[in-house]
Amino acid sequence: MKDPVEGGWSRGETFEEFLSRRGVSRREFLTFCGRMAACFAAAAALPGGSHALAEEMAQKLSGARRPSVIYLQLQECTGCLESLLRSGSSPIDRLVLEQVSLDYNELLMAPSGSAAEEVLREAAAKPHLLLVNGSVPLGYDGACCTIGGDSAANILRRAAQKADAIMAVGACAEYGCVQAASPNLTGAVGVSDVITDRPVVNISGCPPIAETITATLTYYLAYGHPPPLDGMGRPLFAYGQRIHDKCPRRASFDAGQFAERFDDENARRGHCLYRLGCKGPATFAPCATLEWNLGQSFPIKAGHPCLGCTERHFYDRMTPFYRRLPGFVVPGLGVEATANTIGAAAVVASVGGVMVHSAATVIAKKRAKKAQPETLPLAVLGDKEKPEEEGDKRA
């Protein structure tokens, strides 16, 4: 394919017209649609197979009109956008990106200063698609993240007013990610906590796989509505699959072969990283199927345990990252005890308690026996009720 010539996807032009003008062949377009369809079908398991889906999508996508997109970057690290830029796995992706680009985006746009503000105002006044990176800090009246003198929350609300759809890209935009982890000093929240009256598509991950972002966009462009979502507002096609179930190391998990350290023999053999704290069994993401950076690899394949970054509050809940279970600090000892240590201690304490108690029972019985005379006073022998007297009598 030739390098893209100048001239973006102009308004009024269909996507197909635009693509052919840009020198994309029908075959390349269908290949892209097929890949996206395969991506959607991965979890949705739609009937008819991905081929029919690809046809349908090609049909719909061909007729799509160029959307205006505002891509906000709030309290975040730009990692998500970095990831999205690496979606260049095929020219089509690049084109989609170029075209879905971007009336406004802090990182990639040419204008700056009041010119940039002007662009945002104009774009927000028209129907558009809103993508958000980064969390919204609500603490200190939003002073922790301001752009052009206004707080992130205000910018988001304004941009969302006329948006056709809102997509929260990345864990920050979903719920706040690292900055929302305990103790959450800036009061960071996700987009859906600020925009409560509209559905928000959460494209989860820290960062999300680029293809997940483009696929969601593609779906929206093709169908005009967001894809089916799971309970956390994440597109099911991507987040309906558990990493553990499609993991290339699953066989060694089933066989009970685990790497104990990063440098042991089993690690070199590529055995399961479960004992090294892999959170794959608790993480729903397409990493194991799509993989990262043009399908090159993903953490588990590369020998690093999954951190579970697509799950909510993973900094609070998936830590310690390199341990299978959270431990807790025993007060006073300063030792991090695991559940098993505490449990075993409880069992030892219970067995010890039983032993002490049975010993005490034996002692108490002995004492009771000693305290009690061998025979009680007998009235028929003239004894009084008091045992001392009986003792005297006997003597």
Added chain:
Amino acid sequence: MSLYQIPESEIRIELGDPVPFAGRKRRDLLIAAALGAPFGTADPVDLALLSAASKKEDLRHYEQTGFTPLEPQLARSVARVRRVDSGEEALIARGEVDTILYLCHPDEATRYRAELQAEMQMTHGFRALGVGRGSIAADGTERWEFLGYIPVRATRQKSRRSEEPRDFYYVPVWDWQLRVLHWLSVLLIVILSLTGLLMGSSRFVYGVTDGYSNYLSWLRLTHFVAGWLLLCAAILRIAGLFLASNRFQRWYALFPVRLRDLKNLLQVAQNYLFCRFDRPPHYIGHNPLQQVAYTAIFGVGLLALFTGFALYALYSPDNWFFGYLVRFDNLVGVQYLRLAHQLIMWIFLAFIPIHVYLSVRADTVEREGALSSIVSGGRWCRKGTRFEDADAIDD
């Protein structure tokens, strides 16, 4: 020897073998000792003698015509007895052996032997009740003859069922369904704990699996099947709470909340902690402390099932039912759920030694067969014991 003090009313009299002298028979000695009791006596020794003698001869053949009670100086009581059919009268004296010997003036050898033997009895915890028989000559003179002595012991020690089987009656307590569920749950909890530990640590699996195997898969399968079976057991038990006709198994038996129960709970706790040594209240079913512990362990079991199935649900979040559990996972965090699930297992493992110990202790200290009731379904109750929950039992 009981650890707990037995109330006055529960005095236990043991009669040794009667030791007759002067060629008498044991039978005669026993009858004479019984006839020496005052008419209408309430003394436990007298009652024991009468009951033993009544098995040898119909005591209605005799009539008491006079009784001189025991005086401190003389230390002997004398009864005047007439045989109804022949009209023959006799005097019967009872008291310490030396007193009776003094009265009877037997020959030196008899005297020596009787005194020595009576002393010997005392080293075994028995005391000797000497019996003398006086015949009245026509001129009114009395001729006394030493009949022998009966070893007597009075204790507050409980008898065992093997010693006095007729002191006990059998009460069916637990239906076979409940016992089956109990032992099934024991088996399942052991299996679940074992497989859970193996899966969690993978330490024991290690080295077993050189090359390909499905070791962990089998562990997981076992764990899941056992989990489902435990769920079935729990459902049956809960259904039984409302359907069982056995009142010890119905739902209200789980909650000992009446004021009397709470007082008894406190007392049982104090007894267990060696704070008091009076006898704890008797229950045919569970005592309140026991019941509170068992109700709590039921709750812990349900929690184990709930957390377990919440983790299990991750394999199929689309399922309409598991979907709710996955929502719960997201609420708490999967890793913390795992932690809770594991800690719950340790609660069970710590509970088991205490549970077994207290059951065995109840059997050995109280000797009422509470332990065997979970095997055979019933227990032996001592006659005359007042049970707090016995209102529906007729004995």
